[in-house]
Amino acid sequence: MGIYRIAYYSTPHPTLTSDDIEAILKVARSRNADLKLSGVLLHVFGQFIQLLEGPVASIETVMNSIVRDTRHSDIHIFLKQSGSTRSFERWAMWSDYLGGDLTEAEARERDILQQSALKALAELDRQAAIRDVAAPAEAVPLKYH
């Protein structure tokens, strides 16, 4: 059966504690196992980066919950793919937060995911900088009193 992959980064709510993240992972692992989803959740550079892989209907179900979850905001999807193999078959939701031994191939996929997210973040910053430079007068109205 074909699988689908989706990845996003988001900004954790500033009051989120380590207990909150553990609670997210507990629910994620149990629900993902039921829905035959696998993936990783990274918490790096003040961002969440998550990859989900599995049947498209399951991804839609879980993403519907995730985008409405107020424990994070500014969700940017930077990867959507279909394929036939999973990268994190053994993990209902691996997390850098809780750890767990990744195979070399899994660790490589995690690094690629992190790099892709950072590239997407940098591109967003670059576009914001271009907009700021293009419209300085509007961004900073000059006032002489």
Ligand SMILES: Cc1cc2nc3c(=O)[nH]c(=O)nc-3n(C[C@H](O)[C@H](O)[C@H](O)COP(=O)(O)O)c2cc1C
């Ligand atoms: C960063 C982040 C990642 C999450 N990842 C998952 C996940 O992989 N699977 C999952 O079932 N819930 C995940 N959740 C929790 C869901 O948003 C939601 O609370 C949970 O699935 C219960 O769904 P419901 O609120 O629609 O009842 C995540 C939440 C956050 C903030």
